[in-house]
Amino acid sequence: MKRFWLGAALILALTANIAEATFSYTWTTPSQVNVGAAYDVSVDIYWAPDYEYDYQYSVTLWYNGSTPKQYGNGYSWDTLTLSDSGNETAAGRIYWLADCQSYEGEYSSGYQYIDVVAGNRAPVPGISVDGRSAGQTITRPYGGSVALTVRHTATDADGNLSGIRYNIWNATTGFFDNGGAFVPQSGGSGAVVRNVTLDTDGDWYFWTDAEDSQGAYSSTGDWGSGFHLVVVVAANNPPTSELSVSNASPYYNQSITLTSTIQDADGNLVDQAVDVSTDNSNWTSGWNNWSGTTAWVISGSSATGTITYTPPSVGTYYFRSRGADSANARSAFATVTVTVNRAPMTAPTSQNYPNVESGVSWTPAINGNSVSGTGALLYNVAGKTNWGSSPWTTEPGTYTFFVGQLADANHEGNEVDPIVGRIMVNYQRYEITVPRRTATFSFSGGPFTYDGSSKSVSVSVSPSGATYSTSGAYSATDSGTYTAYATATGSYSGNDQYSWTIEKATQAAVSITPGAQTVQRGASIQFTAHGGSGAGSYMWGGAAQGSGDTCEVVFNEIGSRSVTVTRKGDINYIDSAEASIAIMVTAPPQYTVAVAASPTTGGVVTGAGTYDSGTTATITATASAGFRFNGWSGDATGSVSPLSVTVTRNMSITAEFAPIGSSPTIAGQPSGQLKIEGGTVAIAVTATGSDPLQYQWRKDGVVIPGANSATYVIQNAQVGNSGSYSCRVENSYGYADSMAVVVTVLRAAGDEDNDGVENAVEVALGLNPLSADDVWVHRFKYSELGYLDESPGGKYSEIDAEGNIKATHP
Known part of the structure; x- marks a missing residue:
């Protein structure tokens, strides 16, 4: 087959060596398209072969003669379909060609051409979002939003742009901003600008649709493929708190003003609270449930609240304030301390009490106090009666009273009364006579439920109206039934009684921290109990056992576990209701520890298995007979067995073993040598230890090549062979070094010690020859016979020219 191309025209010379085989082509494609218009093309190829075994053929689909587009394989009496698509950018004629070749080499071709004419072109849409890059992540303030300017644009090469449609989509909100209809445009370009505010996290898609007056339409994408941005929220910032007081040192019964200011950078304030305590180390649990709390519901980025407070007694008061935002982040406490001092009092004005006639009620009083203490104090000269406050029904008799304002913990006095020595303000003396009267009684109060404070029954004496309180005598300390008695004495007659029942109170709720959570098996959590009332202890249950404020639990079982707590009752309170939380225990990741012995006959290694992440595996190496354990390799080092490793990944550990033997020991040390040039030096070492033993001689610490025997021999020794010699003996278990010995080689004719003797x-x-002293001991004298020993009882020796002794004479 041959192909010829001339300009835009295709001249096909189709020579199909098909013999009796038949190829047929069925094309599905437009005969004409506009420039810029997309189109599809496909061809069905059917082949009837000329040989039964020529069962397969291959096809190549070409575009415009130079670009292979599709490949395929067909079979005997089968139809193969190839398809593709195109979008032409210039007018002219383009060709699609199908090349076929059978298994036996038979060829065929079929083609289809399409005329591309200049016609209407679809507009080209575009989009930009504040210069952002596609896929960029945008962080919005916590509780806030991010503002963007979106430009939807389009251009039209034919100048007939008719509309732009804007689209913004989010998985949560759907079509957040969609114009629906196209915004009218004209000419060759247009734009629609949208200012949007995004306050939802997640993936946001922006795209532009454009159309022209001829109905041509195009788009930059859709909700899954448009311009994409990711919106995330910034971390929440907790609020800050400030607290100030108008007077930090007021007198008793003097009010103060507290000002609390809360700031929040994220503008999501929701709560503001101020409370007071007289014990700075024992604030009530729960930040929104303090005794004395004043709380405001607020919003925005700042809030200021004030509270007027009158301390109930002298002492030190601690105030604190706190704010919270919508994410439940709370500010640190802002605190102030106020010290309340005793208030000064003024003296009462003088007055005279008239005598009280029989059957007449009267009310003693003290006038003229600008600041009150505990009230009027009235008592007789004998000090038998201390009534305390009015009104009174007096007993008969004549009484002398000292009347004054009694100082207390909250008020200051200036005098000490003469009877019981209490501090008062300018007491006065009065005398009054009271006749005998008849008393009647009435009771009020009860039944009572004990709540931690004393309960009382009031007994009234009529008709005087004086009231006696029995609270001191009848404080409730336990549940039970009690009876109050009132009896008239002296000039009064009559008595009465009243009974009431005190029940144990219900405790406040209890709670557990930390709360419900999910942990991995093996996790240890210390729980703390809060709340309740009275002196009873906390009792733990469920996965927790024991008593006390805290309880530590180790969770080793997978699944849902509960932790419960109650507070036992005491003499005043019943048992509390139970608090419970759920703990979900999950399995941690697991890893494999593989072990091996090297060599495999050297010993046994244990400890392989599957372990939870973070647990400890114990690996033990046990040497076989004739072997010893040398150390670990692979994912472990050192030579300690058993070996403990923390498992955080898959591990492979090998125990290295070695045969048992002994290291070398020097049994015989070498000896030093003194030789004349030309002589033979032989130094030897003897060693014991496991075979094979290896020897290495050194001269002056330097290895002597080839000196690897127990004996080292130097033939025809020269002066240069003088030095320090040692030997190292080694085997597979270690080594040993011999002592260093000195070998000295001297010139024959030299005289090293300068004693005149060679x-x-x-x-x-x-x-x-290195010391002259030995010559003088023998007093040698040279003669023709040689050197003569002239020492007493000496002898002489005949020595030849080479220094050899020829004969020795007495």
């Missing part, structure tokens, strides 16, 4: 002669005579 080195060779001194060596031959058994003297030391």
Whole structure:
């Protein structure tokens, strides 16, 4: 087959060596398209072969003669379909060609051409979002939003742009901003600008649709493929708190003003609270449930609240304030301390009490106090009666009273009364006579439920109206039934009684921290109980056992576990209601520890298995007979067995074993040598230890090549062979070094000690050529016979020219 191309025209010379085989082509494609218009093309190829075994053929689909587009394979009497698509950018004629070749080499071709004409072109849409890049992540303030300017644009090469449609989509909100209809446009370009505010996290898609007056339409994408941005929220910032007080040192019964200011950078304030305590180390649990709390519901980025407070007694008061935002983030406490001092009092004005006639009620009083203390104090000269406050029904008799304002913990006085020595303000003396009267009684109060404070029954005496309180005598300390009695004495007659029942109170609710959570198996959590009332202890249940404020639990079982707590009752309270939380225990990741022995006959290694992440595996190496454990390799080092490793990944550990033997020991040390040039030096070492033993001699610490025997021999020794010699003996278990010995080689004719006797002669005579002293001991004299020993009882020796002793004479 041959192909010829001439300009835009295709001249096809189709030569199909098909013999009796038949190829047929069915094309599905437009005969004409506009420039810029997309189109599809496909061809069905059917082949009837000429041979039964020529069962397969291959096809190549070409575009415009030079670009292969599709490949395929067909079979005998089968139809194969190839398809593709195109979008032409210039007018002219383009060709699609199908090349076929059978298994036996038969060829065929079929083609289809399409005329591309200049016609209407679809507009080209575009989009930009504040210069942002596609896929960029935008962080919005916590509780806030991010503002964007979106430009939807389009251009039209034919100048007939008719509309732009804007689209913004989010998975949560759907079509957040969609114009629906196209915004009218004209000419060759247009734009629609949208200012949007995004306050939802997640993926946001922006795209532009454009159309022209001829109905041509195009788009930059859709909700899954448009311009994409990711919106995330910034971390929440907790609020800050400030607290100030108008007077930090007021008198008793003097009010103060507290000002609390809360700031929040994220503008999501929701709560503001101020409370008071007289014990700075024992604030009530729960930040919104303090005794004395004043709370405001607020919003925005700042809030200021004030509270007027009158301390109930002298002492130190601690105030704190706090704010919270919508994310339940709370500010640190802002605190102030106020010290309340005793208030000064003024003296009462003088007055006279008239005598009280029989059957007449009267009310003693003290006038003229600008600041009150505990009230009027009235008592007789004998000090038998201390009534305290009015009104009173007096007993008969004549009484002398000292009346004054009694100082207390909250008020200051200036005098000490003469009877019981209490501090008062300018007491006064009065006398009054009271006749005998008849008393009647009435009771009020009860039944009572004990709540931690004393309960009382009031007994009234009529008709005087004086009231006696029995609270001191009848404080409730336990549940039960109680009876109050009132009896008239002296000039009064009559008595009465009243009974009431005190029940144990219900405790406040209890709670557990930390709360419900999910943990991995093996996790240890310390729980703390809060709340309740009275003196009873906390009792733990469920996965927790024991008593006390805290309880530590280790969770080793997978699944849902509960932790409960109650507070036992005491003499005043019943048991509390139970508090419970759920803990979900999950399995941690697991890893494999593989072990091996090297060599495999050297010993046994244990500890392989599957372990939870973070647990400890114990690996033990046990040497076989004739072997010893040398150390670990792979994912472990060192030579300690058993070995403990923390498992955080898959591990492979090998125990290294070695045969048992002994390291070398030097049994015989080498000896030093003194030789004349030309002589033979032989130094030897003897060693014991496991075979094979290896020897290495050194001269002056430097290895001597080839000196690897127990004996080291130097033939024809020279002066240069002098030095320090040692030997290292090694085997597979260690090594040992011999001592270093000195080998000295001297020139024969030299005289090292300058004693007049040559080195060779001194060596031959058994003297030391390095020391002149031995010559003088023998007082040698040279003669024609040689050197003569002239020492007492000495002898002489004949020595030849080489220094050898020829004969020795007495």
